[in-house]
Amino acid sequence: MDHAHPPVLLVIAHGSRDPRHAATVHALAGRLRSLRPGLRVETGFLDFNAPSVPQLLDRLALEDVRDVIALPLLLTRAFHAKSDIPAVLREASARHPLLRIRQAEVLGPSALLTVALERRLYEAGLTPADKGSTGVVLASAGSSDPEAIAVIAEIAREWRHTGWCAVRPAFASASLPRTEDAVRALRAEGVRRVAVAPYVIAPGFLPDRIAAGAREGGAEVLAGVLGAAPELARLLLRRYDERAAAPERITPLARPA
Structure with a gap:
């Protein structure tokens, strides 16, 4: 990884009509920026909220960004991680062949999530x-x-x-x-x-x-939702680093073996 220009971290959230959803996602992104100064962190949404993931990737391409790691804000590998997020990223790659887009793994399971769950129980x-x-x-x-x-x-x-x-x-x-x-x-x-x-x-x-x-x-x-728990922010950065360090696969957005 080029440490002078690390890949942009694109947090992909589902989106919701509930304004608390986007506020939580943005708070988590802010925690990521404070943990990793110098790393560009962007947030995009699949539905309901702006910017949409395609809009954001279009903007990054116009800015001549060349490397993005897309990190699904998901706790399990269900439909969004397996199907619609890869489809959105594939379409963006086709529109912007100079933009390298790699999808990171979902967050769970992880011991850090268990620690975050206990944090919320103790806060309650x-x-x-x-x-x-x-x-x-x-x-x-x-x-x-x-x-x-x-x-x-x-x-x-x-x-x-x-x-x-x-x-x-x-x-x-x-x-x-x-x-x-x-x-x-x-x-x-x-x-x-x-x-x-x-x-x-x-x-x-x-x-x-x-x-x-x-x-x-x-x-x-x-207990409260996980929200912008520090453990969640650390886990997001861990998934980002894992994907950035991983050897390139033949099909970048294919499901890992």
């Missing part, structure tokens, strides 16, 4: 001493992709080994159980305190559904 009032008596519902947005669902279940299993009384996955859409049902199931098993940890990055419709499920199920603790 728990302490490390509460772990043995607290069951956690790991509540994700949900996906129809079996791979993404399996990853959430595996994260819950791994997180349980760090001392929590129990950790159960739940989903706001597309999959079951719902947050409220997972909370009730832990309560039925005799867990004294139940906390809900949203495994989502930014506020919006599905995170609000998770919060409503936590209230409906009677959870004692509801």
Whole structure:
């Protein structure tokens, strides 16, 4: 990597009609800039918000930028990471043959995300001493992709080994159980305190559904979304560095082996 002119880091977010979504994405981008002065960080959206990813890549090409690493702001390898983001990037590459665009890996799973989840639980009032008596519902947005669902279940299993009384996955859409049902199931098993940890990055419709499920199920603790957690910013930079250092593949935007 040319350290004098490192690739532009393009954070690709889904976008939302909820203004809190874009505000969170921009806050995270600001944290990246403070962690890595000199690195150009841009944010583009797939829907609802401006600039769109194609608009942003067009602008970068007009500025004679030659190297971009596109980093999906996604926690699992579901539809967006496998299909529509690569398609958008391929179309931009066809329009701008001098612009090198490489797609980085999604954020999860990662131990840094688990640390960020615990940070949010402690900010919501728990302490490390509460772990043995607290069951956690790991509540994700949900996906129809079996791979993404399996990853959430595996994260819950791994997180349980760090001392929590129990950790159960739940989903706001597309999959079951719902947050409220997972909370009730832990309560039925005799867990004294139940906390809900949203495994989502930014506020919006599905995170609000998770919060409503936590209230409906009677959870004692509801953590905030991951947001601009320092661990999330460090993980974004790690994925950027990994992609920048990776040997070039024949098809830059193909799925890694």
